[in-house]
Amino acid sequence: MSVLMRWAASVVLLFGLAGGVHAEMTVSQSNDPDGSIDVHMTALLGQERVAIGSLDAEAIAAVATASSGNGKARGKPVMSYDAAWLAQLPRPEASKELECLAEALYFEARGESIKGQAAVAEVILNRVDSPAFPKSVCGVVNQGGDGGCQFSYTCDGRAEVISEPEAWKRSAKIAGAMLGGAPRLLTEGATFFHTPMVTPRWSKRFELTARIGSHLFYRPPLRTALN
Structure with missing residues (x-):
């Protein structure tokens, strides 16, 4: 890896540690496609200095080790x-x-594996993080729409x-781990899923990100200034 590439990787890691990087970026009409590159680069370098200044020596050393390729990333569960x-x-x-998340896992997916x-x-937590859905787990789980x-x-008219x-205890433990900050590594940001027994209209437009057990997982297509 070249020195330039290692430095670029270090900058990204520094931003992440200092809270300067978002996990996901959506390119939309709200971005300024005509903005000056020089202006954006100056702002980026300024943010970099702030990020570096907010880190202690141990954090900087960890970033340097990770970017040099001489050590493995540590602390990731x-x-x-x-x-x-x-x-x-x-x-x-x-x-x-x-309770809301555990119920959703129990009633929607208790026949599935832990994974x-x-x-x-x-999917439920990704929806909570998305501006297109309610801002709480219970709001997402109980959301209506399209007459259903x-x-x-x-x-479904039946009492829960x-x-x-034992299945409830398993769902509750999984729900607790996910609410507690377990990394979301399985569905690549999916906000929709369905079983292979149905083919929703939206599934033809959305991006398939994973197939796990009896569920297919999707995320909406990236919207850009051109579409």
């Missing part, structure tokens, strides 16, 4: 999504958001009865 991973998870702290349920949780519900169990205690 290994997500195995298996029984051992589930067993070491702490008992989740009760909250309304946990499959975590993927469904990703986003999650069928919420409006937990009849499988």
Whole structure:
């Protein structure tokens, strides 16, 4: 890797540590395509200096090690999504958001693997982060639309009865881990999913990001100034 490429990688990592980088960027009409490159570069370098100044020596050393390729990134949790991973998870702290997420995993995906349920949780949390959806887990889970519900169990006319205690405990643990900040590594930012038994109209326009268990995961196509 060239010195320039290593420096560029270091800058990105520094921004991430200092809160200067967003996980995702959407190019839209709100961007200024005619903006001066010189102006943007000057602003970028200024942000870089601020980012570097906000880091301590240990953080800077860690970035240097990662960018040099001489060491492996440390501190990133290994997500195995298996029984051992589930067993070491702490008992989740009760909250309304946990209850809503656990119910969604239980009623929508309790027949799925741990990985499959975590993927469904990703979709729900990705929706919470998206301006196109309600800003809470309960709001996302209970959202209506197009004469129905986003999650069928919420409006099927039947009471939500937990009849499988062990399956409920598993869903609650997964929900707690995802709400607690477990990385969303499975669906690449998906905000929609469906089973292969149906073919929603939107699935032909959206980008397929993953297939996990009996669910296909999608995200809307990137919108740019040209479309």
